[in-house]
Amino acid sequence: xxxxxxxxxxHATSDSLQYEDEPDNTINxxxxxNEETCSQEGAYAGYQATVRDVDECEAEPIIPPLDSHxxxxxxxxxxxxxxxxxxxxxxxxxxxxxxxxxxKCFGTSSPHTSAWNPSFRRSGPVLGLSVLIMSICTIFVSxxxxxxxxxxxxxxxxxxxxxYLAISTAVSNACLGYAxxxxxxxxxxxxxxxxxxxxxxxxxxxxxxxxxxxxxxxRSPDRLTxxxxxxxxxxxxxxxxxxxxxxxxxxxxxxxxxxxxxxPELPRGxxxxxxxxxxxxxxxxxxxxxxxxxxxxxxxxxEAPGVACEGTCRGKVLAPAISLQDCTYKSRDMPAETMLNxxxxxxxxxxxxxxxxxxxxxxxxxxxxxxxxxxxxxLGVGKVNLTYTHEEGxxxxxxGSFNLTRCILQSAVGEYxxxxxxxxxxxxxxxxxxxxxxxxxxTYEHTETWQPNTFLGLVxxxxxxxxxxxxxxxxxxxxxxxxxxxxxxxTNAYQIMGGKIEQWRDPIPDTMNQINNLFFRAGVLAAQxxxxxxxxxxxxxxxxxxxxLKEVTELCYVSNMRWWAGAAALQIFAILSILPVYxxxxxxGMAVTLSPFEVAKLFGAPMFDTINxxxxxxxxxxxxxxxxxxxxxxxxEDVGMVKL
Numbered sequence: 001x002x003x004x005x006x007x008x009x010x011h012a013t014s015d016s017l018q019y020e021d022e023p024d025n026t027i028n029x030x031x032x033x034n035e036e037t038c039s040q041e042g043a044y045a046g047y048q049a050t051v052r053d054v055d056e057c058e059a060e061p062i063i064p065p066l067d068s069h070x071x072x073x074x075x076x077x078x079x080x081x082x083x084x085x086x087x088x089x090x091x092x093x094x095x096x097x098x099x100x101x102x103x104k105c106f107g108t109s110s111p112h113t114s115a116w117n118p119s120f121r122r123s124g125p126v127l128g129l130s131v132l133i134m135s136i137c138t139i140f141v142s143x144x145x146x147x148x149x150x151x152x153x154x155x156x157x158x159x160x161x162x163x164y165l166a167i168s169t170a171v172s173n174a175c176l177g178y179a180x181x182x183x184x185x186x187x188x189x190x191x192x193x194x195x196x197x198x199x200x201x202x203x204x205x206x207x208x209x210x211x212x213x214x215x216x217x218x219r220s221p222d223r224l225t226x227x228x229x230x231x232x233x234x235x236x237x238x239x240x241x242x243x244x245x246x247x248x249x250x251x252x253x254x255x256x257x258x259x260x261x262x263x264p265e266l267p268r269g270x271x272x273x274x275x276x277x278x279x280x281x282x283x284x285x286x287x288x289x290x291x292x293x294x295x296x297x298x299x300x301x302x303e304a305p306g307v308a309c310e311g312t313c314r315g316k317v318l319a320p321a322i323s324l325q326d327c328t329y330k331s332r333d334m335p336a337e338t339m340l341n342x343x344x345x346x347x348x349x350x351x352x353x354x355x356x357x358x359x360x361x362x363x364x365x366x367x368x369x370x371x372x373x374x375x376x377x378x379l380g381v382g383k384v385n386l387t388y389t390h391e392e393g394x395x396x397x398x399x400g401s402f403n404l405t406r407c408i409l410q411s412a413v414g415e416y417x418x419x420x421x422x423x424x425x426x427x428x429x430x431x432x433x434x435x436x437x438x439x440x441x442x443t444y445e446h447t448e449t450w451q452p453n454t455f456l457g458l459v460x461x462x463x464x465x466x467x468x469x470x471x472x473x474x475x476x477x478x479x480x481x482x483x484x485x486x487x488x489x490x491t492n493a494y495q496i497m498g499g500k501i502e503q504w505r506d507p508i509p510d511t512m513n514q515i516n517n518l519f520f521r522a523g524v525l526a527a528q529x530x531x532x533x534x535x536x537x538x539x540x541x542x543x544x545x546x547x548x549l550k551e552v553t554e555l556c557y558v559s560n561m562r563w564w565a566g567a568a569a570l571q572i573f574a575i576l577s578i579l580p581v582y583x584x585x586x587x588x589g590m591a592v593t594l595s596p597f598e599v600a601k602l603f604g605a606p607m608f609d610t611i612n613x614x615x616x617x618x619x620x621x622x623x624x625x626x627x628x629x630x631x632x633x634x635x636x637e638d639v640g641m642v643k644l
Contacts, residue, residue, distance in 0.1 A: 125585050128182035131175035132575055138172035139568050146244055146559035154247060154555040161245045161557055169238040176574050180231045183581035184208040187224055189592045190584025205594070223580050230574040237567035244563035250556040253549055256313065258420070260544045261304055263526040264318040265413045265437045266519065267535030270526060271458045292521045293462035301424040304524045309420040311552030317544055320519040321414025321431045322512060324379070327407035334386065336399035343475040347402040348382065358471045358482055359383045359491055359504045361511060363409070363464040377409040377459050381508055384473070388500030398480070398502060405508065409515070411437040411455045413540070416520060420548070430509070431516055438537050458518055467511045593617050607643065
């Protein structure tokens with residue numbers, strides 16, 4: 001391009017750039033141009049400059065000091081020859097840029113509407129402030145995630161809460177970074193508008209570019225340095241929020257209603273038939289007894305059709321039980337001196353146990369000889385309680401007593417505390433007797449005919465054989481001693497071991513628990529028969545509804561809000577450190593950036609003389625978007641941008 005360039009710049013209208021408090025003939029002395037080659041007429045409100053030789057004269061726009069006055073943008077008329085010449089260099093140089101309403105909302109300048117307006121009534125940097133608000137919202141989002149997942153089962157969450165926390169953290173950090181980058185230009189130019197050393201401006205620019213520079217300049221901190229450090233430090237809120245959620249095994253409780261099919265009492269004639277004879281009784285048991293007794297002997301779990309609980313369900317249900325009635329207690333002394341060398345000494349008159357029992361558990365059914373009528377049975381428990389006293393020669397002397405307990409067993413309705421896990425039912429403690437069963441005949445005497453047997457088949461066929469025990473003493477060279485040949489597993493289960501004692505625990509609680517467990521199983525089986533309701537007492541039903549406390553133990557998410565509080569506090573500090581950086585936006589009269597074109601224009605680069613400074617970088621691109629420039633060496637120690 002020819003080095004000779006004539007530029008005629010005149011103001012088109014009376015709306016030219018004017019200061020309200022200055023006269024029109026005010027001239028900036030610092031911007032006077034060589035009077036020999038350049039003429040300047042009129043006030044700052046308009047000037048006309050003719051440049052005949054670029055090398056001889058440089059025309060610079062006169063920029064007034066920044067203050068709180070509102071001004072209007074300059075309007076330029078470009079000489080036709082210049083317009084034609086620049087049109088050859090780029091077709092889009094002088095085309096007006098697209099006007100957008102969004103620019104005004106987001107605080108960006110338009111080269112056709114820019115005006116110096118340092119006022120709080122100007123629309124703020126909406127985009128920068130919006131992302132700060134969004135960052136604040138992520139604090140509450142993370143709080144909602146942690147509260148919403150606290151003690152909630154892991155199976156209800158497709159993704160872990162930490163995934164959502166990571167997304168929230170990423171959004172928050174991105175918002176803070178963007179908000180800081182949007183505030184940086186206003187802070188930098190605001191500092192420049194107040195007057196600052198070049199070194200200070202360079203330091204502020206470096207602080208805004210890198211947290212490492214902020215650390216390097218930590219000895220002279222300011223708001224921009226603090227904002228840069230906290231914007232970088234807020235990245236650690238990600239690990240903090242990850243620690244705020246963990247997985248633990250927790251138990252949840254809720255009340256539910258469960259349908260339990262079980263008969264409250266044994267149906268009449270459930271276990272078979274019997275008849276009394278002179279020698280005792282004869283019993284025939286049904287298959288039902290076998291179906292109930294075999295799983296009981298094997299120790300298998302109790303299962304009821306259609307009954308299941310996901311977790312553990314606890315409640316109360318009515319079921320068949322056994323009741324102890326008319327118990328009698330007898331005790332006989334066994335003095336050591338009487339037992340010494342007395343082989344004929346006896347302490348029991350029961351024929352079934354012999355004269356010298358040590359421990360026994362016996363269940364006897366109805367019979368003429370014992371006065372027990374049908375549908376009743378007797379439980380007898382005997383045990384000695386001997387303690388070592390002294391020795392006489394080779395003989396160990398023991399003294400104590402023999403205790404005999406005798407009770408009548410009778411069918412009843414019991415209230416059981418049950419525990420259901422999945423499909424397995426267990427009895428947690430002995431039942432509470434609600435009432436005696438009235439559906440059995442307790443009155444018939446000796447008869448040659450078969451009569452319904454409601455529970456004796458169960459007791460006689462299975463309970464007696466599994467709980468009975470009979471261990472005896474015998475007299476020998478060392479006096480009375482336990483006959484080991486009569487001991488069995490049941491005897492050993494209740495014997496209290498000790499070198500100087502012969503004692504046994506009370507077997508009645510365990511015996512009753514075993515019988516009740518068997519009866520409970522019988523009630524579950526009886527409920528499956530269609531005629532059971534007709535064979536039990538009126539008012540009872542095999543279809544029971546149990547109110548159960550359901551406890552489910554499963555993996556759940558647990559939130560630790562202390563970690564969230566730390567992350568939230570750090571994020572709030574970062575937001576509060578960025579907000580003051582935006583102060584310069586309202587103190588400046590225009591939206592600014594740190595674009596190299598905008599910096600060059602405001603520092604008076606001759607290349608952009610024809611562009612109003614308030615137009616910013618967008619004005620440069622709007623007016624000179626097609627201009628080709630290049631960085632080239634001007635001398636041995638100088639480089640610069642030149643037009644092509």
